[in-house]
Amino acid sequence: MLALNNIRYAKNSKEIIKDITLQFEESQVTSIIGNNGVGKSTIAYIIMGLEDYKPTSGNIILNGEDITNLGVTERAKRGISLLWQEPTRFEGLTVENYLSLGGRINKDKINEALELVRLNPKVYLQRYVDKKLSGGERKRIEIASCVLLKPKFLIMDEPDSGIDIMSLDMINDIIVYLKLQRTGVIIITHREEIARKSDYSYLICDGRIIKKGLCNEIVNYYKATCDVCDTINAPKEE
Numbered sequence: 001m002l003a004l005n006n007i008r009y010a011k012n013s014k015e016i017i018k019d020i021t022l023q024f025e026e027s028q029v030t031s032i033i034g035n036n037g038v039g040k041s042t043i044a045y046i047i048m049g050l051e052d053y054k055p056t057s058g059n060i061i062l063n064g065e066d067i068t069n070l071g072v073t074e075r076a077k078r079g080i081s082l083l084w085q086e087p088t089r090f091e092g093l094t095v096e097n098y099l100s101l102g103g104r105i106n107k108d109k110i111n112e113a114l115e116l117v118r119l120n121p122k123v124y125l126q127r128y129v130d131k132k133l134s135g136g137e138r139k140r141i142e143i144a145s146c147v148l149l150k151p152k153f154l155i156m157d158e159p160d161s162g163i164d165i166m167s168l169d170m171i172n173d174i175i176v177y178l179k180l181q182r183t184g185v186i187i188i189t190h191r192e193e194i195a196r197k198s199d200y201s202y203l204i205c206d207g208r209i210i211k212k213g214l215c216n217e218i219v220n221y222y223k224a225t226c227d228v229c230d231t232i233n234a235p236k237e238e
Helices: 040-048 072-077 095-099 107-116 135-149 165-180 215-228
Strands: 002-011 014-024 029-033 057-062 080-083 153-157 184-189 200-205 208-214
Touching: 002 040, 014 029, 014 040, 014 208, 029 040, 029 215, 040 080, 040 153, 040 184, 072 080, 080 135, 095 107, 095 135, 107 135, 107 165, 135 165, 165 184, 200 215, 208 215
Parallel strands: 029 184, 029 200, 080 153, 153 184
Antiparallel strands: 002 014, 002 057, 200 208
16 A cells, blocks of 8 residues: 555645645556646655655655655655656667666567557667657657556556547556556546546645545546636635
């Protein structure tokens, strides 16, 4: 289990995350949903342990170990990975080399990962991870790299960002695949189609959890309430 307990986070004297408690299980898909600017990605960065995202108070527990003060590298070694909303470019590095960075990975596994994200290995293995690739292609390659890492927990920050709507089925296939591999998938999203792939959901506004529960219940509440709310980060009282 991965748990965030009573987490608060402030930056420049402004409190952004306000006493939230979240739990994530292996083999479970959990979505964190809400409009843009409510703190969803900040939660992702806190979980991953990015620099300048240390909680002001509270702790983070992974399988009984307090990892609150651990950095990105140590958390990655313990099986936490992050799929960035905006994938990186690597001039001079081929797709095959990039997908091999996590260690000695069998080429058949690399081919399988590329096929999962619907990229032809024969076409892409020797291409460079640079500006000649589209944003969608780089996003697919980034997803393939996460699959190859076999993480215990994978945070997917807006996994459909930069990918055309016809590829939502691919995202769904990846989520199902990861779940079968016993990976706990944490999806950061404001898209209904993505959120409905989860088992459990947290709805975030103004850095707070305003509702939690089974995904369909939370998504329906989100559609009915947040889509018509013009007071972002100041949720209306029920």
